[in-house]
Amino acid sequence: MKQGKKFCQKYTFFDRGIFTKDILMVFCSILVVLVATLYPFNFSSPDNFSIRKIPSQFESTSNFIDQINNILLFVPLGFSLSSALQKSKIPLIGKTLLVLLGSAGLSLTVELLQMFLPSREPTPADILNNSISGLVGSLCFYLCASQQVTSILTSIENSKLGRSTQKITLFFCGYILLAFAISIVWLGTTDLSGWNPNYPLILGNERTGNRPWQGYISKIYIADRAISKNEVEKVLADENYLKTLGDSLVTSYQFTEKCCQPEETVKSPKLLQKKLWWEQLSENQQGQGVFLSPGNWLETANPVTSLNQRIRETSEFTISTTVASSDIGQTGPARIISVSNGPLRRNFTLGQEGTALDLRIRTSITGENGSELKMRVPNVFTDTKPHHIVLAYSKGKLQVYIDKLSHFYSFRLLDLIPKEQQLFYYAITFIPLGICLTLLTILAKRKIFLYRFLLLSGILLPSLILESILVSENGKSINFKNFLLSVFLTTGTMLVLRLRALMVLKKTAV
Structure with missing residues (x-):
């Protein structure tokens, strides 16, 4: 005792x-x-x-x-x-x-x-x-914990669920729905729902004053939808065409006789002068628009909440502006037009990096500074002449036109993701699916024909679903390497789990 x-x-x-x-x-x-x-x-x-x-x-x-x-x-x-x-x-x-x-x-x-x-x-x-x-x-x-893996997989294999074809089929339908749900989440990586409504519109700098740009801006139009290629051609011929967009035009400024008043047809907030600049300009310079410099930039008195919210809802926008740089060597990038709250947080920025046009858009994959993916148009500011720039963003695709329709660049955000980042996104997508497929195939192990069908379709269908959705909704081309990567991650996860359990069983038997 x-x-x-x-x-x-x-x-x-x-x-x-x-x-x-x-x-x-x-x-x-x-x-x-x-x-x-x-x-x-x-x-x-x-x-x-x-x-x-x-x-x-x-x-x-x-x-x-x-x-x-x-x-x-x-x-x-x-x-x-x-x-x-x-x-x-x-x-x-x-x-x-x-x-x-x-x-x-x-x-x-x-x-x-x-x-x-x-x-x-x-x-x-x-x-x-x-x-x-x-x-x-x-x-x-x-x-x-070896024993834990073995006991879990064994209990699943011996459960009553494995004897019911209907229940196994139901679980498989849930697996496919999960693949659809995860694929839909991918679409959210390029939408603009993360735009902060509390950011102001700033011209020529950040609100902190440490990213100055020097040059002229004569016009700015911002719409809450992406215009078509035919509409871009009309805008490049006559910038006033954007006024025909009606309610879609959310912001409009023309810097001619009056500096900072928005056009009467559009309810845009008034731009405040951070410092006096008009007295410094001659009559010839005034014809080019508003002059911005390190000591003189413009900022809306209040956040452009309406603009931000409407673009959040549509996940599209068009920006048309005419600008002329006074210094082709400006870097930072120097902020020309920005909807931001400082150097590290923004919704959108159009800037100058040397002779290149630098673009930043806030999405899930570009981060709160919009700088995770590089979008630059080379050889835009090779001179100090005015250039008409039109941007149209929709479904993860940014079209940039400089002065004429033939001079354009296109950026697809999903195609710009670095390889290591892309591997990370695919891993968090398909490793969980591989775990689910392992449990599903263990349930169907006793039914050979069903087991083979579930195994093959469970490996291929999620990859096909993701690629099909991205192609149809984002317009990206089918990437065979990404398809193979997703298949490898799903299959590899399943094999690791099954081999781990098999190794434990062999040790136990010995």
């Missing part, structure tokens, strides 16, 4: 020791996340803060580096939470749900706290990325 009692006491102590270690791991993971996302903890209350304004604060988009950092931060949390829950009697689905809720809850807490940090902005996409990262950490734990 004494030996049995001593053994029980020893086992209880050991079990508590493991439990304490797991809780310590969870605590350390949470602490690392808080330090990495909130340091240097210079909290302050925003101006005119209220609970009602909280949803409007979640307007930012995260760039590629932020997404990588979020994954690296929350994978240890998911791992440690799974380790802490492994000895509990909670079903596997319940444990997974707790890990998901824990990751999402911590991420939401961080995003809310970032509202009180001047150097940070809450990003709704981070909550989704962090939640998925927690699940990835949980998966890593179960892959490391």
Whole structure:
């Protein structure tokens, strides 16, 4: 009896020791996340803060580096939470749900706290990325815990679901719907729903005054839709043609006799002079429009909220402007036209980088500064003559026309994604599908014909769905390499899981 009692006491102590270690791991993971996302903890209350304004604060988009950092931060949390829950009697689905809720809850807490940090902005996409990262950490734990992998796959293989063709078919339909849902998310990477409505329109600089441009601007038109090629031809022949767009024309300025008043037909905010400039110009110079320099730029008195919101809704825009650079060596890029809140946050910027025209548009894949993808038109500012520039953006495609219809450049955002970033996006898309396909094929293992059908179609269909949607909605060409990459990631994930379980079974048998 004494030996049995001593053994029980020893086992209880050991079990508590493991439990304490797991809780310590969870605590350390949470602490690392808080330090990495909130340091240097210079909290302050925003101006005119209220609970009602909280949803409007979640307007930012995260760039590629932020997404990588979020994954690296929350994978240890998911791992440690799974380790802490492994000895509990909670079903596997319940444990997974707790890990998901824990990751999402911590991420939401961080995003809310970032509202009180001047150097940070809450990003709704981070909550989704962090939640998925927690699940990835949980998966890593179960892959490391050999017995857990084997018991999970064995229980799925021996479950009653595997005996019902209808239920297996239903699960497969859910798998295809998941592939559709993930593909639709890809379309959101190039839309303009992340534009911040609280940014002003600025000409010739950033509002901080540290990205000056020197030159002339005579006209600006901004519409909330992308005009066609035939319409561009008419605009290049007569810029006043844009006035026929009706309600689609949201901003219009002509700098002739009056500096900063918008046209009466369009409700645009008044532009304020940051410094007096008109007295410095001669009559000949005044004919070219408004002169901007490092000490003289223009900014709207209030944010161009209506412009930003309407472009957010349509995810399209057209900008037509006539500009003349006074210095072909300006860099920064020097800001000509910008809807921004400083050097690092913007909705859109048209700038000069040497002789090139530099363009930045805020989307999920270009980041809150719009600089993750490079879009430059060379040899635009090779002289100091006026140039008519027309931009039309729609469905991830930017068309740029300089002076005439034949002088144009086209940028497709999805085709500009760097290889390492593209690999990341495909990995977070098809690795989860590979996990789902593994579970699906294990269920159908007893039904040979159904198993083969599900295996082949489960590997090929998600890749075909994604490429078809991107081609039809974004107009991009079919990329056979991307198709093979998605097939490889789906198949590779499934093979890794199955081989891992097989290796454990062999060790157990020995």
